[in-house]
Amino acid sequence: MTSEQTPGTTYVVVDGENIDATLGASILDGRPAPEQRPRWERLLDFAQRRYAQPTKGLFFLNASNGYLPMSFVQALLAIGYQPIPLSGGPGEKVVDIGIQRTLEAIASRSGDVLLASHDADFLPQVDTLLDGTRRVGLFAFREFVSSQYTPLRERGLEVFDLEDDVKAFNVVLPRVRIISLSDFDPLRYL
Template sequence: MGQLTYLLVDGENIDATLGNSILGRRPQPEERPRWDRLLTFTQETWGQDARGLFFLNASSGLPMSFVQALRALGYTPVPLSGTAEEKVVDIAIQRTLEALHERPDDVMLVSHDGDFLEAVTPLLDGERRVGLIAFEEFRNSGFHQLVQQGMEFFDLEHDTRAFNTTLPRLRIIPIDEFDPAAFLQ
């Protein structure tokens, strides 16, 4: 497989899903993913170096403290700007996925967004690993077919252990993972 994994983070999508669909409010800092754990998870899961690209809509300014924190964690921030009608993060991630067609590297995408299906599909060529990190119940249904074609799926909370708190999610539990103690509190 590839020599390097590119971890492409759609932070806006993760934050919106966390806030709107799971918590029903803006996430508190302690309720957000520990981004360094995603980078470590990616490296350990596929046993190779990972380069994290964190895409940011900076049309209204650059959140410098967040950018500095991302850099300290080993990410390359990708600040983007455009018109209010342009989904600059989606456009940039799609272009990055398309550029990766020409490279042998593996790809791990962190998003629920179906806008990436068309750009991800050609990467499932059997010569590289392609993964998706998301909340299983909120990922676009088109990713189900891609998993059948070889895309690996990892749950953002349960597989990566990226959170310090347990999120209030209703998740279907495989019987092999069922622990009654979790419900007898």
């Protein structure tokens, strides 16, 4: 966005299943406890501060089993997300398809996009969004972002680490990753 453009909207599109699965399987080696889950409102807050414009949070849920976790849906609504519970046939990746369609729809409008996912299934849509007229980023655990996104970083794709940049957690996660010496805090390991 150039300085002559007026602020628009930042769409925060959340693939909660992907973030939860990565957190549980790759970082915690088990189901996250409530205190180990992201504080989803911090993604909206980060987007608002980073891009200095209103945010629209879209949180995709798989409701194919006919179950809607109402307490979670109510919490999402209370913090400013629009829950999007999708259902489909057995084995159908309803959340991925819903997000792909949403990113395609955003491409025909103005607005910046922050996608919370590590999944390369969105690569074609993210590539299209990087048209030079908008800011596009990923919210993720940096070390688990699909390497297929690497060439898009040269075209402006930003990657914001959920723990380090967004501060989406109230606890320190047991991650093993490369740490810049300037960011190294030995007290974290003592």
